[in-house]
Amino acid sequence: MPATIDDVARLAGVSTATVSRALRGLPNVAPATRDRVARAANLLDYVPDPAASALAAGRTNVIGVVVPTIGRWSHARILEVVSDIATTAGLDVLPVMLASPAARDFFLTSHPFRRRVDGLVVAEVPLDVTDVARLAEGRPVATIGLELDDVDTVLADEQAGVAAATRHLLDLGHTDITFIGDTDSTATLVGPRRRREGFESVLAAAGHPTSGDRVVETQPTATGGAAAMTLLLEQPRPPTAVITASDEMALGAMEVARARGLSIPGDLSVVGLDDQPIAQYVGLTTVARDVTRMATVAADWVVAAVAAMETPGEGVAAVPARHRMVRTSLVVRRSTGPPAMVVDDRDGDSRGDLD
Amino acid sequence: MPATIDDVARLAGVSTATVSRALRGLPNVAPATRDRVARAANLLDYVPDPAASALAAGRTNVIGVVVPTIGRWSHARILEVVSDIATTAGLDVLPVMLASPAARDFFLTSHPFRRRVDGLVVAEVPLDVTDVARLAEGRPVATIGLELDDVDTVLADEQAGVAAATRHLLDLGHTDITFIGDTDSTATLVGPRRRREGFESVLAAAGHPTSGDRVVETQPTATGGAAAMTLLLEQPRPPTAVITASDEMALGAMEVARARGLSIPGDLSVVGLDDQPIAQYVGLTTVARDVTRMATVAADWVVAAVAAMETPGEGVAAVPARHRMVRTSLVVRRSTGPPAMVVDDRDGDSRGDLD
DNA sequence: CTGAAAGCGCTTACAG
DNA sequence: CTGAAAGCGCTTACAG
Numbered sequence: 001m002p003a004t005i006d007d008v009a010r011l012a013g014v015s016t017a018t019v020s021r022a023l024r025g026l027p028n029v030a031p032a033t034r035d036r037v038a039r040a041a042n043l044l045d046y047v048p049d050p051a052a053s054a055l056a057a058g059r060t061n062v063i064g065v066v067v068p069t070i071g072r073w074s075h076a077r078i079l080e081v082v083s084d085i086a087t088t089a090g091l092d093v094l095p096v097m098l099a100s101p102a103a104r105d106f107f108l109t110s111h112p113f114r115r116r117v118d119g120l121v122v123a124e125v126p127l128d129v130t131d132v133a134r135l136a137e138g139r140p141v142a143t144i145g146l147e148l149d150d151v152d153t154v155l156a157d158e159q160a161g162v163a164a165a166t167r168h169l170l171d172l173g174h175t176d177i178t179f180i181g182d183t184d185s186t187a188t189l190v191g192p193r194r195r196r197e198g199f200e201s202v203l204a205a206a207g208h209p210t211s212g213d214r215v216v217e218t219q220p221t222a223t224g225g226a227a228a229m230t231l232l233l234e235q236p237r238p239p240t241a242v243i244t245a246s247d248e249m250a251l252g253a254m255e256v257a258r259a260r261g262l263s264i265p266g267d268l269s270v271v272g273l274d275d276q277p278i279a280q281y282v283g284l285t286t287v288a289r290d291v292t293r294m295a296t297v298a299a300d301w302v303v304a305a306v307a308a309m310e311t312p313g314e315g316v317a318a319v320p321a322r323h324r325m326v327r328t329s330l331v332v333r334r335s336t337g338p339p340a341m342v343v344d345d346r347d348g349d350s351r352g353d354l355d
Numbered sequence: 356m357p358a359t360i361d362d363v364a365r366l367a368g369v370s371t372a373t374v375s376r377a378l379r380g381l382p383n384v385a386p387a388t389r390d391r392v393a394r395a396a397n398l399l400d401y402v403p404d405p406a407a408s409a410l411a412a413g414r415t416n417v418i419g420v421v422v423p424t425i426g427r428w429s430h431a432r433i434l435e436v437v438s439d440i441a442t443t444a445g446l447d448v449l450p451v452m453l454a455s456p457a458a459r460d461f462f463l464t465s466h467p468f469r470r471r472v473d474g475l476v477v478a479e480v481p482l483d484v485t486d487v488a489r490l491a492e493g494r495p496v497a498t499i500g501l502e503l504d505d506v507d508t509v510l511a512d513e514q515a516g517v518a519a520a521t522r523h524l525l526d527l528g529h530t531d532i533t534f535i536g537d538t539d540s541t542a543t544l545v546g547p548r549r550r551r552e553g554f555e556s557v558l559a560a561a562g563h564p565t566s567g568d569r570v571v572e573t574q575p576t577a578t579g580g581a582a583a584m585t586l587l588l589e590q591p592r593p594p595t596a597v598i599t600a601s602d603e604m605a606l607g608a609m610e611v612a613r614a615r616g617l618s619i620p621g622d623l624s625v626v627g628l629d630d631q632p633i634a635q636y637v638g639l640t641t642v643a644r645d646v647t648r649m650a651t652v653a654a655d656w657v658v659a660a661v662a663a664m665e666t667p668g669e670g671v672a673a674v675p676a677r678h679r680m681v682r683t684s685l686v687v688r689r690s691t692g693p694p695a696m697v698v699d700d701r702d703g704d705s706r707g708d709l710d
Numbered sequence: 711c712t713g714a715a716a717g718c719g720c721t722t723a724c725a726g
Numbered sequence: 727c728t729g730a731a732a733g734c735g736c737t738t739a740c741a742g
Contacts, residue, residue, distance in 0.1 A: 014712075027711095029712085050470060051735080052736035056718055057736080057737055057738085060406065069435065070431045070432075077426075110402075114357055222632055222633060226636065251633055251636040255636040255637065277603075278577060281607050360719065361719080369728075370729045372730080373728060375720070376727095388727080410721090411719075411733080411734055
């Protein structure tokens with residue numbers, strides 16, 4: 001049986017209250033006493049029982065992290081960063097993966113975090129204010145990728161990033177560009193919509209049509225990207241460039257193109273999103289999001305709020321919500337280049353491309 | 356304030372003991388009573404406090420998952436699978452990432468899991484029996500990728516997989532093959548050694564020398580693979596094929612080769628390890644490990660042992676440890692092919708290659 | 711600066 | 727089948 005606080009108190013010759021104070025570094029403990037307690041605890045290999053602490057203090061020292069899955073690099077990275085920061089602050093992490101809408105619904109109605117966490121980070125899961133409030137139940141919460149007025153949020157400026165990518169392709173001479181976006185857009189999960197807007201605004205400004213047939217939507221996975229590219233290549237006039245909503249999609253699209261005998265970037269330019277480590281090693285041009293920074297900001301907020309909290313659950317101070325926008329940047333590698341020469345006007349198709 | 360068991364008891368007109376039994380589906384509760392309790396709990400949105408349960412029952416309903424990082428796909432996948440299985444069994448997961456030796460040492464001496472988890476899964480972290488015992492402190496534990504006599508272990512047959520890859524390259528006509536392994540091999544973390552043995556045994560059987568200069572060791576990341584490939588390409592006589600210890604390494608190696616103007620597989624064949632989803636989309640020939648199966652087996656063992664446990668910490672029944680070997684398979688894609696024709700004997704180099 | 715004591719919200723023999 | 731009561735191992739006013 002592991003040692004308890006009583007064992008330490010007995011060995012140090014003090015009360016359990018003093019042991020508790022001494023070990024947690026609380027004020028009003030004589031240096032000599034603190035020392036004696038520390039030595040006793042050390043001798044006994046004493047580790048406080050987190051359950052007992054949680055029950056007595058009303059705080060769990062755990063923060064919840066909600067992500068869609070960890071199959072996508074950015075989600076795994078968010079979990080990793082939050083976990084690092086939490087650990088440094090002496091907190092544990094409770095990861096929750098909500099891949100399916102069913103999982104989401106069940107999760108929302110089961111009060112999963114009640115009495116389980118002191119605060120939480122919610123990343124890229126399509127939830128509205130009501131959902132987030134239901135999860136948080138008054139505890140500090142920060143979201144990543146969600147736009148919610150009354151909640152702390154961290155967003156990447158993906159609109160600007162995709163706009164830069166679109167300009168890059170136009171500058172290279174492309175006129176047939178398709179955006180392969182992801183489907184999970186909701187009012188609050190703004191990334192998908194913002195990316196699309198970045199794409200369409202640049203095309204419009206350049207005098208290109210921005211009709212729906214320049215946008216395809218699918219899952220943000222390699223499989224999704226491959227499926228979308230397959231569709232596009234069946235069109236009479238496939239695009240010479242695609243911008244995708246994730247590096248994974250970009251890789252899927254590239255593979256399908258290659259399998260069809262197209263060369264990249266000769267026959268098809270491809271742009272990803274995230275700049276995960278692998279992107280560099282496959283030469284992928286991509287819109288870099290600083291996922292590490294986003295996760296760091298969100299985690300720091302939550303950790304600070306939890307630390308500042310007297311008793312969790314009694315509500316967070318009603319300060320105005322913070323909204324942080326993290327810059328994106330276009331990283332040009334070898335998956336984009338000028339389109340192949342167009343030798344003729346093709347079959348009289350007269351869509352209003354730039355000339 | 357959330358409802359407590361007392362609120363439910365009052366509303367249902369029974370004692371808290373009965374509420375506790377009814378809600379946990381224990382026997383010896385009258386159906387009508389069970390119903391009444393369920394309705395009361397539902398009405399009050401009652402969720403038991405896990406800390407109070409843990410303290411009273413002596414079990415936490417949490418299982419720990421130790422992985423090196425989640426930057427590598429296989430590690431993230433293991434965490435995801437264990438998490439899924441735990442959730443289904445009504446358990447939470449406590450993830451711990453031990454990237455550095457320093458983190459490992461600190462972690463080992465701080466009794467991190469004491470009173471925190473009911474069981475644990477340890478994956479691919481170089482720990483010996485003593486370390487694992489110190490973490491488990493008598494609780495059920497299963498390891499992935501570690502060979503420990505008295506502990507449940509799941510291993511992939513990577514020796515056979517790499518051997519198959521080596522044979523594949525020999526069959527294609529390669530004679531200069533280098534193995535790019537990872538460095539973290541220890542007596543217990545057997546993957547690195549087994550892979551190397553798979554490589555060397557096939558070369559030896561084919562009458563090739565297996566001297567050290569056919570093996571390079573580095574980090575199992577894209578960066579590591581790139582660094583190793585850079586070194587190899589500086590040699591007077593670079594290999595025509597490399598086998599790596601992870602898909603990430605393979606991608607790094609491929610990129611360096613391409614940057615040097617080499618074509619793949621024309622000038623260089625590359626084999627990875629894992630078959631993560633992206634491998635398919637970059638056309639990587641790779642030794643597939645069924646990571647999902649490995650994680651499932653380990654998680655099932657631990658979850659079952661935890662469920663069977665009366666009071667955690669009172670020691671696991673001394674049954675013989677289970678050792679499961681999961682098959683690997685070679686997936687041939689377009690990163691491997693016959694070597695380019697050798698037009699001359701080069702500069703009199705007389706290493707004993709097959710002719 | 712320190713201690714005695716109540717209490718956090720459950721579970722579990724024990725008795726009936 | 728059910729309840730009263732002890733107890734899990736801490737923290738925290740409160741009193742000194």
